[in-house]
Amino acid sequence: MQFDSFSAFIAMGGYGFYVWLSYGVSILALALLVFSSITDHKKIKQQIAQRQKREAKLRQAAELQNTQTRADISHKT
Known part of the structure; x- marks a missing residue:
């Protein structure tokens, strides 16, 4: 050690x-x-989770709409 004491x-x-400040x-x-x-x-993970939930809801709504449209078409024929 190059120093005589602590x-x-x-x-x-x-x-x-200056040394300890740096x-x-x-x-x-x-x-x-x-x-x-x-x-x-953490924020990015929350945003991804929110986006996935939103996309799942949109997919579910689209599937429901497609199902209703098919049912309407089958009742008309």
Whole structure:
């Protein structure tokens, strides 16, 4: 180890404030990136689920309409 004591390690030869500040800012930026990615992932999954439900309802309505149309045609003949 190049430092004589732990306090010398923290001081970093007088540049400790800048060194530890840069570490702190970097860790904060990475934490925000992870948090943002997780929340965006959850939102996208919810949007996909909503879209799938909407499409399923549309398919079901279209099938029901087709069934009713066929029934109407068969009653007319």
